[in-house]
Amino acid sequence: MKISKTKTVAILILASMLLVSSWAYAESTSKAKTLIIGQVLPLSGGAALWGQQSALMGKLACEMWNKAGGVTINGQKYIYDTITCDSGFTAKGGNACAQKLVYQDKVHFMNSFGSTVTNAVGEFTEAQKILTLGPFWSKVAENGDYTFRLISTPDQTDSAAIAFFRKKHPDAKRIAMLGLNDMAGVTSMELDKKIWLAEGCDIVFFDYYERDATEFYPIVTRMLATKPDIIQGLSPRPGQWGVIIKTINELGYDGIIAGLDDPKTDIETSGEFRAEGVYGYGGYTFYDPVLPTWSNYVDKICQEKTGKPLAFSPAGCWEAIACLHEALFRAQSLDPDVLVKTMKADDFCWYSLYGRAAFGGQKRVSIMVPTLIGQAQDGKYVQLEKVESEECRQRLSSCRGPLANYPDIFKSK
């Protein structure tokens, strides 16, 4: 086969262009500095699935923004990377991880999972002015200056959900509440108790179960003896509420149940009952086509790598990097005080997995996200209603942007 002179020249030019561009890319990447995000996650124990998903989300978010060019601050290019530490979902583990990441690894930012853990992490990060973002309900966000929460809190979601249940089941007044005996469980149980009482309901059962509990017959027998109209479950671990639903069903309860937190896993673990008719309100299903394309993409990756759909809490670890990227771009500074001011500003928002998102709530440290109420129907989780708070609407209407560079997938919707 003969190749003409023109073709040979064209191929040579193309090849040299490719060579130059790849050299230029390598050059630009080599000049980029790396911002390290320390991740304190539950990689062992009953919440390990959430830890694995969170680690994946942090890594994926870094890859997505690094591919999009990272962030340039005052002419200096930065890319993102993570260092992950296993907290075991305990304060002790969180404390050890924080010490390692802050003093040994000298991370620039922190991504912390879980309330008890973030309380422990906060002792170090607040003192060292290390911006900490992540999925937790800990009060360290309100009490500190450098901690931001990236999942909606019970005070955002539960009042909307309880109002929905009251409207849907006006005669149901006897409420049984069963929560996980940890900081998040206690916080949400106490808060929801007040909301139910304000709605004119009676709390006929109010109790906690332990983290590693696998047997629920005794506690459910006790709960059902109070003849509740509605059973509400709070703050379980992945799949744990499904087992409780199974026990409730085996013991013959046919009333209203609310509490799917990790809907797909809970439906699976509820066995042959498939959690039929059970409501959920805290969690999102990111494979839902009503959410942005990038949410579906992130969920797809998560399902491929962990075998399970992305749960609501681990999504906060992806969110942490998305939010941080926008804040760094806008602030054009690595100074934590400047970043905090930027994130709390009226016009700050970013592209989250829920669409545009901003911070609100007390001291403006909580992500504002609409509450989705859903129900298990025929073994699948179906969204029933979307409730957006007035504050959420206001915050998003005053926001400008997002302004930073985003990966291509964000342009699709």
Next chain:
Amino acid sequence: MTSQLIFNGLMLGAVFSLVALGLVLIFSVMNVVNFAHGEFYTMGGFMAFFIFQNLFVKTLGWPHLFSYFIVLLMTMVLIGTVGFVIEKAIMSSFRDDLLMGMMATIALSIIFSMGMASIFGAGTVQVFHPVPGVMSVLGARVSRGRMFIMIMAVFMCGVLTLFIHKSRLGKAMRACMLNPEVAQLQGINYNFISALGFGIGCALAAVAGLLVVPSCSLNPFVGGGYLMKSFIIVIIGGLGSLPGTIVAGFILGFFESFGSFYFGQPVVILLSFVLIIVMLIVRPQGLMGRAE
């Protein structure tokens, strides 16, 4: 309500006894506290998930109950062999060395749980019951699956008791439990008996996992919760006493059932540990253990 609480107690007691039996057996023969016991329970659960549910029933379409019994036998042989090999390869160095044995089994526990999380993923999965449905017995609602667990657990305890008391190997095992040196002088191969005891202990934990997992759920860390309960049972029943373990398992089952109903679960957990302290002060050898 009382009948429901009694059935709850019986169901819990049967499960607790079965899980704890393996732990006691290993301690009795080797003088080693097996902290990896919970992981063998989890392995049994994964046998139920992969072999019974996914392979035999879903892929090959075999009948549920038949498949389940086949997997039960497979689990006993496979996990028992794994236990036997582990004892020979690793644990034989730590016989009668309580502290080092403890450290070694803690290491094994971490290796197994993290290994299972890496291979199978950390997600929680569900295994369906070989006998689905719910039945009413004397006014109590009991799932058929739980009833099946209870019957199987009692059967397994019976088989083990018969094996220990009637078979030649069982008698050799009892001799080693009483005094390994004298047993060896009588011509008993202590090395073999020790590995056999470890293997049977591991197999019992795995069978417990296989039986219980369909009623609960399964993830690589699920065995840890049962390990703590097993320790409580062993202390109450008496270290080294197999009948004591069975009795203590049912005592704890009833204690949890009635206690959780009248006082709540956190109080019961607290009281379980108070019970341990009282037991250690008043009767350190446990209900049916031998005093030093």
